[in-house]
Amino acid sequence: MRTQVAIIGAGPAGLLLSHLLHLSGIESIVLESRSRADIEATIRAGVLEQGTMDILTNAGVGARMKAEGALHHGVELAFGGRRHRIDLTELTGKAITVYPQHEVIKDLVAARLAAQGQLLFEVSGVQLHGVDTATPSVSFVHGGEAARIDADFVIGCDGYHGVTRPAMPPQGREDFTRNYGFGWFGILVESAPSSDELIYARHDRGFALVSTRTPTVQRLYFQCDPADHVDNWSDDRIWAELHARLESNDGWRVNEGRIFQKGIIGMRSFVSTPMQAGRLFLAGDSAHIVPPTGAKGMNLAVSDVNVLAQGLEQYYRQGRDDRLQGYTDAALRRIWRAEYFSWWMTSLLHTFADATPFQREMQRAELECVVSSRAMATALAENYVGAF
Structure with missing residues (x-):
């Protein structure tokens, strides 16, 4: 098989990236080790920032989120037997929506299939080849048969335990970890x-x-x-x-x-940098983890692929790669702020x-x-x- 962008992982990051690329006329194939039923049934929390809500809406996958999600204009902090409301909208002009991650996944899968997008579920034995060259490829087993995808770029959206981060060259790589x-x-x-x-x-x-x-x-x-x-x-x-x-x-x-x-x-808190090497790029949990206290996990994944999609669009439309070359720096500015906030909320509210x-x-x-x-x-x- 041949495609422009091979995406490993059909979580929110991989699926949204594939859809954003499709809207820009860029081809992609998504590989996922689990079945469609499994990824749509894995119940995860979902607190969506205003920016995430806007990205999903602008991508045409926000209708059910708006209809079924719970729009919240504040949160409460409880301690010492009292509750104290923080009015998010009054203080910032923005709000959040509580909408579970697996529902976002359902919306994205439906959108990709409606657009005849290529989603290959239940693949195994995924291996990356030539990511330091201009002609990377991905080999895997699907339906009991060996297969290969030749691509221009490989994007790792396969989570903390996936195969893409270990494929990054060790030279110059640094991992930051905090276990609570x-x-x-x-x-x-x-x-x-x-x-x-x-x-x-x-x-x-x-x-x-x-x-x-x-x-x-x-x-x-x-x-x-x-x-x-x-x-x-x-x-x-x-x-x-x-x-x-x-x-x-x-x-x-x-x-x-x-x-x-x-x-x-x-x-735990975790950041791996750089998030790119040659034609391999990481997004979402493949590159970073935040404790759930700050409600940032899915929002960071959406932010990553939004930046990455813009870089890939510039590459294919203008023949320039400055946004792709600056992907790690651009993504990390957002990531470290979210890591800080999640660490701070965790430190503020938990007993040690x-x-x-x-x-x-x-x-x-x-x-x-x-x-x-x-x-x-x-x-x-x-x-x-x-x-x-």
Whole structure:
């Protein structure tokens, strides 16, 4: 097979890049190790910044997001038995939409198939060849048969555990990592929403988060040991922990319901640079990971491929590659700011096993400053909605 751009990975980054290229008249083929059913059923959180919403809308894949997503104009910080609202729209003029990642994937798959885009699911044995030359290729197995794609460029959108980042040359490569020593225990619950907006709660027992999925499904999280196991947590124990961490002096309580999904996710920050070498480029989780506290993961992936699509369009339309050559620097400016915000939110709201009493009081004092200072609340709001 021959194409202009070979894309490894059919997550939000790979699918959106393929669609943006299609809108610019650039051919691509997307390879994915999982089935279509698998990628559309993998439930992931989704808080979309204003810029992400605009990119999806302008690409013609935002109709269902607008119809079914929950537009939020604020978030709440809870600590000391009280909740404090940060008015995102009043402070920044922007908002966020809660719309799960797997729904974005469904929209993008539908758009690519409607445009006769080439999506190859359930491929295995992916290997990259000649990415340091002008004629890179990708070999793989599909439907039990060996195959190869010759391309002008190869784009790695295959996540942290994918094959593309290890294919980057080691010379000059640098990885930045922060492991936080705790995780999030997440549940999906059949119940009416407990709140119209997200609640980020800091408690001495640990962090907790109240979110929504639909008018009948809640998504709730609480800080836990990443080595713990869901079997150690009965429904009664989960509700007792959430009530304890989310307790409010005004009598508000989280709504209970049938828990139909449980899982534990780790918390880490990670950046690998450079994000390009020869004709190989990385985007999304292939190059960086953020803790979910800042709600930046999918937004960074969208930002990466938006920059990359512009560079590829310039290359094919104008015969210039200055945007492609500057891709890493352009992407990293956005990435490091999101890494900072995610680290800051994580540090602000979680309990740390090695924290001294002084450090805990500093954490409480910082929260008080955020909710009482318009300047600090604006800084949080600007970073949260991506207004920078």
